[in-house]
Amino acid sequence: MPPHTMFGQEEERDSARETLLEIFASANELPISLYEERNGEIMRIASKSSRDDLDELYCQAIHELPGGTAACARDECVRAQRVLIKGQEELTLCHAGLYSQAVPIKVDGVTRAALLYGEMRIAEPALEQSTERNHQRAMDSFGVTGQERARLHQLLVGTKRFTVVDLERIKATLPRVGAWLYNLFDKEDRLQRHVEDIMHELQIRLQPVMANTEILYYDLRSIASLHEEYKAAAREVLNSTLALDTVIQSMGEFLEEYHFVPRSIAALLQQAMGIYAAEAERRAVDIRLHLAPVNGKTPILEISADHLQYAFNNLVHNAVKYSFRGGPDRPRFVRISGQPAGSLYSITFENYGVGILPEEIEGNLIFKDGYQGELTRKEHRTGSGRGLHFTRRIVERHGGSIRVTSIPKGDQDERPEGQPHLNRFVVDLPYQQPGVSGE
Amino acid sequence: MAYTIVWIDDDTDILDPVVRLMERAGHSILRMRSVGEALQKVEMIRYCDLILLDIILPLGEASGEYGRYSGLGLLAELREQHEIKLPVVVLSVITNPQAQAQFEKLGVKDVIRKPVLPSTLKQRVEQVLEDTPD
Numbered sequence: 001m002p003p004h005t006m007f008g009q010e011e012e013r014d015s016a017r018e019t020l021l022e023i024f025a026s027a028n029e030l031p032i033s034l035y036e037e038r039n040g041e042i043m044r045i046a047s048k049s050s051r052d053d054l055d056e057l058y059c060q061a062i063h064e065l066p067g068g069t070a071a072c073a074r075d076e077c078v079r080a081q082r083v084l085i086k087g088q089e090e091l092t093l094c095h096a097g098l099y100s101q102a103v104p105i106k107v108d109g110v111t112r113a114a115l116l117y118g119e120m121r122i123a124e125p126a127l128e129q130s131t132e133r134n135h136q137r138a139m140d141s142f143g144v145t146g147q148e149r150a151r152l153h154q155l156l157v158g159t160k161r162f163t164v165v166d167l168e169r170i171k172a173t174l175p176r177v178g179a180w181l182y183n184l185f186d187k188e189d190r191l192q193r194h195v196e197d198i199m200h201e202l203q204i205r206l207q208p209v210m211a212n213t214e215i216l217y218y219d220l221r222s223i224a225s226l227h228e229e230y231k232a233a234a235r236e237v238l239n240s241t242l243a244l245d246t247v248i249q250s251m252g253e254f255l256e257e258y259h260f261v262p263r264s265i266a267a268l269l270q271q272a273m274g275i276y277a278a279e280a281e282r283r284a285v286d287i288r289l290h291l292a293p294v295n296g297k298t299p300i301l302e303i304s305a306d307h308l309q310y311a312f313n314n315l316v317h318n319a320v321k322y323s324f325r326g327g328p329d330r331p332r333f334v335r336i337s338g339q340p341a342g343s344l345y346s347i348t349f350e351n352y353g354v355g356i357l358p359e360e361i362e363g364n365l366i367f368k369d370g371y372q373g374e375l376t377r378k379e380h381r382t383g384s385g386r387g388l389h390f391t392r393r394i395v396e397r398h399g400g401s402i403r404v405t406s407i408p409k410g411d412q413d414e415r416p417e418g419q420p421h422l423n424r425f426v427v428d429l430p431y432q433q434p435g436v437s438g439e
Numbered sequence: 440m441a442y443t444i445v446w447i448d449d450d451t452d453i454l455d456p457v458v459r460l461m462e463r464a465g466h467s468i469l470r471m472r473s474v475g476e477a478l479q480k481v482e483m484i485r486y487c488d489l490i491l492l493d494i495i496l497p498l499g500e501a502s503g504e505y506g507r508y509s510g511l512g513l514l515a516e517l518r519e520q521h522e523i524k525l526p527v528v529v530l531s532v533i534t535n536p537q538a539q540a541q542f543e544k545l546g547v548k549d550v551i552r553k554p555v556l557p558s559t560l561k562q563r564v565e566q567v568l569e570d571t572p573d
Contacts, residue, residue: 203532204453207554211456214556245554257529257539259550305563306552 013185014046020181021048024117028170029160031059032117034178035080042081044073045113058155059119062096065142071095076116083114089171091127094119097135097156099127101171105178112182115174121161131156199251206248210241235278242275246313250386258304258397260433265312265347266291266298268305269336272312276320284332285323287316291338291347294431299338299345302433303398311394314387315349315425324353324420344400344428355421356406366404367392400429441465442568445484447477447510448493448530450553460557461564473497474513481521489568490514490527494538511538514545526571528564530555 021032031049035042063069072094079092079102089103100118104111121131135156139149162170217234220226266289273287280287291299319334335350360366372385395402406421444461448454449472458468469487471477474496477484484490494510510529517523529542532553542550548567551560 200532203554204450207450208453208456210554211454211460211557214558215456215460218558242556257531257542257550259539259542259547261549306550 016181018046018048020177021046024174025049028117030117030120030170032115033076033080035077035084035114035116036112037084042077042084044077044080058096058098058152058159061152061155062138065144068142076100080114080116084111087111089175091122091167092116093130093134095134096138097131097133098159099131101167103171103175105175105182107179107182107186113178115178117170117174119159121156121159122167123161123163195251199248202248203245206241206245210245213238213241239275239278242271243313243317246275246310246317249310250390258307260302260304262300262302263305264298264300265303265308265338265345268309268312269316269347271309272316273336275313276317280320280334283320283323285320285334286332287320287334287336289336292340294340294345299340301345301429301431303429307394308398311391311427314391315427318387319349319351319423322354322423323351341428344430347427347429349425349427351423352409352420353423355408356404356423361404361406367402395427395429398429399433400427402427440568441467442488443467443469443486444489444491444564445469445471445487446491447471447496447513448491449473449497450493457555457557457560461561464561474509477513478516481517481523484517484525485521485523487525489564490517490525491564492527492529494529494531511541511545518545526567528567530560
């Protein structure tokens with residue numbers, strides 16, 4: 001399984017598995033565990049139990065014996081392995097005498113996981129005998145004698161008893177729900193691979209377009225007699241290819257190879273401003289940049305340039321895109337400013353425009369993968385919903401942080417775009433990365 | 440300053456304009472298209488100033504440690520068996536967090552994502568060359 005998925009991270013899958021187990025454990029008052037084979041090893045992926053389980057008292061007592069926990073874990077693992085290999089359900093008896101129902105989860109005929117639910121006694125004479133036999137063996141092997149042995153036997157007797165009919169009822173739907181869940185994960189993986197294949201293909205195809213466009217632009221720019229309109233058109237095509245590249249990067253899982261080297265962040269910010277200059281001009285948005293020097297020089301930070309370029313592109317584009325479209329007396333601007341802040345350099349992206357709802361800020365919703373945001377309480381923003389999520393990941397991978405404020409400004413008139421807000425994204429980045437030697 | 444750069448990458452067609460710009464800037468570009476070709480021309484590589492490397496190359500039998508990253512397998516071989524210590528810049532479209540550790544181990548100086556602007560590539564390659572002691 002990949003660490004991340006199209007629609008969320010692996011933790012979300014684990015959470016889905018746990019929810020399934022939790023529902024089962026609560027409904028049947030039985031503990032349940034899920035096993036998978038990962039990298040050649042049988043691993044318990046999730047486990048749930050109901051607090052009211054009487055059998056837990058017996059299991060708990062066995063666990064508390066010296067070596068008891070290890071014996072139970074080993075025993076359960078062996079039973080799960082048997083189901084994973086054979087792909088057949090079975091009623092399994094544990095070393096201490098309790099039964100589990102073990103069922104394979106199959107997708108397209110392939111066993112993907114094993115579910116073990118129990119521990120329980122079965123109300124069948126032959127099976128009760130087996131319970132008693134294994135219990136006594138376990139007591140012998142753990143060296144439990146006297147009153148302690150009698151206490152453990154009482155706990156065993158108090159363990160919940162199920163009939164074979166009860167078992168049939170319980171196992172009717174569980175494997176099917178499990179298979180459905182795994183099938184969903186598989187579809188998600190296939191979709192993600194498909195999207196990433198397309199993303200890579202687009203990036204490869206974009207390479208000659210981007211390269212030729214830049215060469216063409218610089219060649220045209222050097223022709224003094226050429227009308228400015230053509231030069232401007234070439235520049236816009238070039239910047240559009242860069243903007244397209246930023247969009248393509250948002251399609252799949254983000255580039256993970258960070259390579260930190262000391263660089264001026266001014267060049268990255270200027271490139272981001274350049275990419276969206278034409279769009280800003282069309283929207284009559286004035287973009288300005290001022291970076292306070294550090295020790296009299298342009299700020300140099302240890303950064304992974306490709307990553308931070310993406311983050312800056314995203315922040316600048318959002319600021320331009322959501323600058324307020326209000327009346328002529330309202331200034332439309334994007335201000336990018338930077339200043340030293342102790343061991344960090346702080347960069348602020350500020351615009352006057354469409355606000356961000358308080359609940360989107362407080363709940364960190366705007367940084368959630370796939371969250372598109374509200375334009376107003378009635379409208380949604382457009383875009384992939386991934387840009388700010390990746391931006392925050394990139395900033396945090398640099399050892400920095402990003403925070404946002406959105407303050408209502410001006411009168412309270414209710415325009416289609418909502419009340420104008422002063423929006424600020426503040427990115428704090430360290431000058432140096434731990435363990436990176438300056439070059 | 441003009442440098443000689445060996446560029447090991449199979450995407451030769453799409454990189455033509457980038458190579459052109461590097462050549463316009465006065466650099467000599469020696470292009471190789473596979474692991475096999477690079478290993479045949481080790482002695483030519485030795486006398487270059489920098490290696491520009493794609494990490495997934497055809498005809499590569501990378502060791503298990505490098506998996507599908509045959510370009511990194513090639514780099515390991517150039518470093519360890521042929522004692523080539525040239526600075527290396529990786530240029531690739533592939534994303535994988537595991538590759539980062541390999542970059543550090545093999546002394547990669549910069550990692551540039553495709554697609555790249557010719558001017559960006561030129562500037563970053565020149566930066567690595569300027570930062571590399573003779």
